[in-house]
Amino acid sequence: MKRWGLTIPLPGVPLAEHRKIVEELPDWGYTDVWTSEKAGTDAFTPLALASQWAPRLRLGTAVAPVYTRGPALLAMNAATLAGLAPGRFVLGIGASSEVIVRKWNATEYVAPLRRVRDTLRFLRAALAGEKVSEAYETFSISEFRLEHPVDPPPEIALAALKPEMLRLAAREADCAITNWLAPGDVPRIREQVGPELELAARIFVCPTEDKALARRLGRRLITGYLTVPVYAAFHEWLGRGPDLKPMHDAWKLGDRRKAMELIPDEAVDDLVVHGTPEFCRERVQSYVDNGLSTPIIALIPTGDCPVGQVRRLGPG
Numbered sequence: 056m057k058r059w060g061l062t063i064p065l066p067g068v069p070l071a072e073h074r075k076i077v078e079e080l081p082d083w084g085y086t087d088v089w090t091s092e093k094a095g096t097d098a099f100t101p102l103a104l105a106s107q108w109a110p111r112l113r114l115g116t117a118v119a120p121v122y123t124r125g126p127a128l129l130a131m132n133a134a135t136l137a138g139l140a141p142g143r144f145v146l147g148i149g150a151s152s153e154v155i156v157r158k159w160n161a162t163e164y165v166a167p168l169r170r171v172r173d174t175l176r177f178l179r180a181a182l183a184g185e186k187v188s189e190a191y192e193t194f195s196i197s198e199f200r201l202e203h204p205v206d207p208p209p210e211i212a213l214a215a216l217k218p219e220m221l222r223l224a225a226r227e228a229d230c231a232i233t234n235w236l237a238p239g240d241v242p243r244i245r246e247q248v249g250p251e252l253e254l255a256a257r258i259f260v261c262p263t264e265d266k267a268l269a270r271r272l273g274r275r276l277i278t279g280y281l282t283v284p285v286y287a288a289f290h291e292w293l294g295r296g297p298d299l300k301p302m303h304d305a306w307k308l309g310d311r312r313k314a315m316e317l318i319p320d321e322a323v324d325d326l327v328v329h330g331t332p333e334f335c336r337e338r339v340q341s342y343v344d345n346g347l348s349t350p351i352i353a354l355i356p357t358g359d360c361p362v363g364q365v366r367r368l369g370p371g
Contacts, residue, residue, distance in 0.1 A: 057343075059370050060087035060115075060351035062257060063101050065361045070101055076362055077108045083369030089117040089147070089257070089351045093155060099132050106140040114144045117232050117257060117351060118214040120151035121174040123160045127199050129174065130181040137182070137205040146182075147232050147255075148174060149214025152283050168219055169193050175211060175227055182208040212255065216289040221247035230255055230349075235280055237325040238338070240293050241345035255349035258339055261329040262364045263357045269329035272355050274315040277326060282306045282314070298322050327355070332367035339368075 061080060064070045077088065088105050092098035098116040105114055114136065119129060133146040150156075150167035157164045173191035180187045184204030187196045212230035215221040221244065224231035230253040233244055241254075248254060259276060261269040280286050281299060290299055301317035328338045339350045352368060354361055 056086070057370075058086045058113075058349040059084055059339075060089050060255070060349055061085050061365060062117075062351055062353040063088045063090060063105065064096055065354055065365065066356040068361055070096055070104070073101070073104070074108050076365065077105050077112070079366075080109060080369070081111045083366050084371045085112070085369055087113045087115060087349060087351065089115040089255075091117055091257075092119055092123075092151075094159070099136060102136055102144070103139055106136065106143070110140075110143075112143070114140050115212065115255075116145070116147040117212070117255065118147040118149035118151070120156060121148050121171055122151065122156040122162050122164060126174055126177045126194065126196060127181070130178055130199075130201060133178065133182060133209055134201050134203060134205050137207075137209040138203065141205070142207055144209045145212050145230060146178065146209045147212040147214060147230070148178070149232070150220075150285075152285060154283065166193055168223065171213060171220065172223055172227070175213065175223075178211055179208075179227075182211075184208075212253075215248075216285060217292055218247050225249050225252050229253065232256070235259075235286060235289070235326060236293065238341040238345045239325075241342055241347050243293060245346040250346075253348045254346065255351055256342065256347055257351045257353050258342060259327050259353050259355055260335050260339065260368060261327055261355035261357060262332050262335050262368060263329060263359075264331055265357075266329065268357060269327065269355075270320060270323045272357070273323040273327035273329070274318050276355070277318055277323065278302065278306065278311065278314050295322065295325075329355075332364070335368055336370060 090098045098119045102114040136144045153164045170193045173193045186200040210229035213224040213228040214232045215224045225248040231248050232255045234257045302314045305314035328335050
């Protein structure tokens with residue numbers, strides 16, 4: 056099945072005003088809605104609403120961090136969504152970042168690969184209705200069982216950037232979710248996860264013909280994300296390290312404005328889709344042509360009506 060996802064909530068649109076938008080997404084060609092969890096809405100509440108607004112859409116978290124909820128609470132969140140949308144919910148989990156986990160949620164950020172692995176294994180058992188008592192490497196669980204097990208259990212996706220996490224996703228998850236890549240980077244990811252695993256990616260889309268505006272907005276996002284160590288390492292692995300080194304050097308010196316200015320236009324154009332809606336659709340399709348299973352559009356607002364932009368970006 057050809058998939059075409061959208062990140063909700065849309066920027067600048069209150070969650071309470073999303074019902075009509077979400078109801079119409081299938082008619083515009085969208086098959087999925089996915090959430091994130093940073094400093095806005097949580098990952099689960101928008102999907103709970105969407106599950107009742109649009110029964111044809113698949114729902115996914117991209118992602119729910121494994122550190123900011125206890126394992127049992129994460130299982131309960133997932134079971135709740137899976138019960139609201141049987142067979143239509145994908146639980147995407149990931150390590151998130153030290154900023155979100157330690158600085159914002161006052162939780163230690165230790166051994167992310169092992170913590171994600173252990174959480175995945177716990178969730179597999181718990182969501183299957185098993186009573187779990189297990190000493191995992193990074194935490195222990197004693198006699199936990201969901202009061203309301205779900206059938207079928209939801210699929211589990213792993214957020215993964217570098218080879219070890221990507222290979223873990225290929226071995227033990229139903230899907231890998233990645234982020235901040237260009238169409239030409241997709242084959243490198245595919246080499247790690249193999250040809251069969253579902254591969255999803257959030258793609259930042261700025262539907263405007265004003266290149267200067269798109270690049271300015273793109274630079275803001277790139278400095279916000281790609282200066283985070285895990286993303287910096289990801290792009291070093293992808294081969295984009297030399298292009299982004301001047302940005303990193305300026306950022307480390309505390310010169311945020313200079314850091315943005317030093318991102319090459321080519322890097323922005325690689326990582327942020329911009330242009331007419333028709334061009335943007337073709338560019339998103341090029342990710343799929345290179346091996347992506349599920350593109351997840353993240354709309355970068357330009358001041359125009361986001362609802363109209365979402366409608367025009369749908370494949371119809």
